[in-house]
Amino acid sequence: MDANMNKILKWSIQNSTNVSSDQNAAAADATSRGLTPEMMATLFGGPSDADLMKASMEALRSDEVDLENKLVAFDNFEQLIESIDNANNLEPLGLWTPLVELLRHEEADMRRMAAWCVGTAVQNNEKAQDKLVVLNALPTLVAMSTSDPNPAARKKAVYALSSAVRNYQPAMDEVTKHLPEGYPRGEKIDAADMDAVDGIMDKLRAHPVESSA
Numbered sequence: 001m002d003a004n005m006n007k008i009l010k011w012s013i014q015n016s017t018n019v020s021s022d023q024n025a026a027a028a029d030a031t032s033r034g035l036t037p038e039m040m041a042t043l044f045g046g047p048s049d050a051d052l053m054k055a056s057m058e059a060l061r062s063d064e065v066d067l068e069n070k071l072v073a074f075d076n077f078e079q080l081i082e083s084i085d086n087a088n089n090l091e092p093l094g095l096w097t098p099l100v101e102l103l104r105h106e107e108a109d110m111r112r113m114a115a116w117c118v119g120t121a122v123q124n125n126e127k128a129q130d131k132l133v134v135l136n137a138l139p140t141l142v143a144m145s146t147s148d149p150n151p152a153a154r155k156k157a158v159y160a161l162s163s164a165v166r167n168y169q170p171a172m173d174e175v176t177k178h179l180p181e182g183y184p185r186g187e188k189i190d191a192a193d194m195d196a197v198d199g200i201m202d203k204l205r206a207h208p209v210e211s212s213a
Contacts, residue, residue: 049086050093053077057095060102067107074113078120087121087128100137108150115144119160129168138171142178145204162201167192
């Protein structure tokens with residue numbers, strides 16, 4: 001990814017609570033951290049949420065960014081898409097497909113954060129819930145929730161499923177088709193029945209998984 005945007009992204013996260021209160025001090029701190037005037041101008045000029053979302057995804061897909069900084073980018077991305085407007089911008093920005101692909105990442109923390117971001121984006125958001133159906137991401141999340149060797153990744157996969165199916169019947173129907181044996185697989189579960197949804201999610205949280213060696 002672009003090196004300047006990567007530095008801006010990381011620095012803006014680290015200093016997000018300081019910039020508004022004392023921009024001069026933040027600027028001095030930026031200089032001490034090696035930010036060039038051009039980079040500072042980009043930062044203090046206010047890169048848009050869309051720019052930051054794209055920069056985050058660039059970092060997540062870059063071979064030049066280490067895992068620690070990818071997790072910083074993922075954390076920033078998740079905070080951005082807490083806004084429903086930003087979540088709805090995932091599609092026009094072309095970010096849904098790469099986000100869903102990260103559910104299959106070899107690193108457990110990357111899978112965990114991808115599921116977390118999916119769950120945040122689709123919460124109370126029918127447009128985003130439908131996108132998961134279209135992208136065929138729900139079977140992946142079901143598989144994660146029942147077989148991922150990492151407990152934290154499984155937990156976030158269940159969170160994503162819970163957000164995806166509530167009050168959205170097409171997602172609920174898709175999930176039930178892929179539930180493992182012992183679940184109401186293929187049955188018609190009302191997506192508006194919160195007790196029924198909670199029952200499935202509670203069972204998924206308790207699903208036994210063999211520990212990795």
